[in-house]
Amino acid sequence: MKVILLLLVLFLIVCAVSASITKNVLVSIIIFMSYSLIMSIIWVFLQAPDLAITEAAVGAGVTTVLFFATLRRINAIDAQDKKEERREQDKK
Amino acid sequence: MSKIRSDYETSRRAAFRRYVSGEEDLKSIDYMPMFEKQIAEEKKEDERATEHYLVPPLKDPMEDAKLHAELLGMKWFRRLYVVMSVALCLCIIGAMVYNVAFMPAFGGTDAPTNNEVSERYLEKGQEETGVVNMVTGLILQYRGFDTFGETHVLFIATIAVMILLRMGKKEIPEEVDGEESEGDVILRTIARFLVPMILLFGLYVLVNGHLSPGGGFSGGAVIGAGLILYSAAFGFTSTARFFNEKIYDILKVGSLGLYSLLIIYYLFTGANGIDSVVPLGKVGAIISSGLILPINVLVGIEVACTMYAFYALFRKGGL
Numbered sequence: 063m064k065v066i067l068l069l070l071v072l073f074l075i076v077c078a079v080s081a082s083i084t085k086n087v088l089v090s091i092i093i094f095m096s097y098s099l100i101m102s103i104i105w106v107f108l109q110a111p112d113l114a115i116t117e118a119a120v121g122a123g124v125t126t127v128l129f130f131a132t133l134r135r136i137n138a139i140d141a142q143d144k145k146e147e148r149r150e151q152d153k154k
Numbered sequence: 155m156s157k158i159r160s161d162y163e164t165s166r167r168a169a170f171r172r173y174v175s176g177e178e179d180l181k182s183i184d185y186m187p188m189f190e191k192q193i194a195e196e197k198k199e200d201e202r203a204t205e206h207y208l209v210p211p212l213k214d215p216m217e218d219a220k221l222h223a224e225l226l227g228m229k230w231f232r233r234l235y236v237v238m239s240v241a242l243c244l245c246i247i248g249a250m251v252y253n254v255a256f257m258p259a260f261g262g263t264d265a266p267t268n269n270e271v272s273e274r275y276l277e278k279g280q281e282e283t284g285v286v287n288m289v290t291g292l293i294l295q296y297r298g299f300d301t302f303g304e305t306h307v308l309f310i311a312t313i314a315v316m317i318l319l320r321m322g323k324k325e326i327p328e329e330v331d332g333e334e335s336e337g338d339v340i341l342r343t344i345a346r347f348l349v350p351m352i353l354l355f356g357l358y359v360l361v362n363g364h365l366s367p368g369g370g371f372s373g374g375a376v377i378g379a380g381l382i383l384y385s386a387a388f389g390f391t392s393t394a395r396f397f398n399e400k401i402y403d404i405l406k407v408g409s410l411g412l413y414s415l416l417i418i419y420y421l422f423t424g425a426n427g428i429d430s431v432v433p434l435g436k437v438g439a440i441i442s443s444g445l446i447l448p449i450n451v452l453v454g455i456e457v458a459c460t461m462y463a464f465y466a467l468f469r470k471g472g473l
Contacts, residue, residue: 108260111367111368112287112289112367112368112369112372114367115359115367115368115372115375115376116371116372116375119372119375119376119378119379120375120461123375123379123382124375124378124379124382124461124464124465127379127382127386127465128464128465128468131465131468131469132468134469135468135469
């Protein structure tokens with residue numbers, strides 16, 4: 063049990079560090095989502111199931127979706143596709 | 155006058171103001187260190203000189219060496235800066251970790267959190283509030299005032315987001331409102347299985363909040379996530395069939411108002427030691443623990459509405 067908890071904590075730290083040093087925002091958000099998911103499992107280990115449910119729903123679910131929606135709104139996700147489309151149009 | 159104006163235009167303040175208002179990039183304006191600027195200007199002058207006279211300009215070899223030394227110094231300064239910042243960070247982290255070593259052991263019996271307050275909650279909580287899940291009893295009865303404020307904070311946050319992001323009906327772009335927002339086949343197929351389960355689980359967490367882990371906030375968040383998944387998979391038009399702006403307004407304001415009334419009554423009776431008219435019921439039954447069950451449901455509706463409203467406002471600027 064303790065080994066699993068330690069592994070989870072290790073993974074948590076790796077996630078936290080890599081989320082902050084990743085250059086790509088999209089990748090960073092996905093890593094952050096997995097961070098929340100691991101955190102919710104750790105909450106269960108720490109006998110706080112209330113928090114685990116909330117963390118899984120808010121941290122891994124809603125916050126990530128809101129980040130994606132924001133990226134979409136500021137055209138950070140679509141930018142790559144549009145560039146390729148433009149290139150194809152230029153070729154034609 | 156014009157001189158002052160031009161002075162302001164070239165100053166750092168103006169550059170910063172332009173950067174804030176998004177006109178220019180700060181780096182491209184004035185971030186260039188002075189000596190680099192000098193070099194650039196000198197180079198320009200040199201070029202001009204060669205253009206006009208076709209004579210290579212004479213250079214003081216000493217000045218060249220000075221510049222070189224200055225550049226080298228700057229390089230070293232930057233390196234030192236990085237090293238010093240890393241060292242400072244390590245020092246702060248070390249101090250924090252050192253302090254953690256003095257904290258009482260997690261869940262230890264001699265920890266300061268393990269005092270007579272929590273003991274009293276655990277001993278008397280069940281007969282006073284009639285809940286099995288003591289966390290819900292705590293946050294809705296003993297600390298009911300905190301939860302009251304938190305729910306209002308959520309409400310105010312939604313209002314703030316609405317002020318910032320809401321658009322009129324005509325301004326909502328067609329592609330978001332129409333079929334574009336429908337997800338692909340994989341998403342829709344999975345959502346068809348998942349959404350009912352998520353909503354059911356959310357309802358279970360919500361209604362069973364006084365018996366099992368969970369309660370108003372967790373249940374509401376799960377239901378809100380389910381709604382978000384539904385609208386992401388099937389588009390906003392199909393969500394609007396059962397959850398449009400009118401229903402949202404009624405649910406949100408109604409649940410918050412009702413919750414405020416209930417919690418004021420609850421706090422008043424609790425603080426003055428008056429017995430509530432609502433019976434506590436049998437401990438462990440689904441309809442028990444007096445007002446906690448309706449309060450849980452109302453908080454859940456409020457949170458679910460907030461979650462979905464955030465998504466809808468971010469995505470298309472309206473409900």
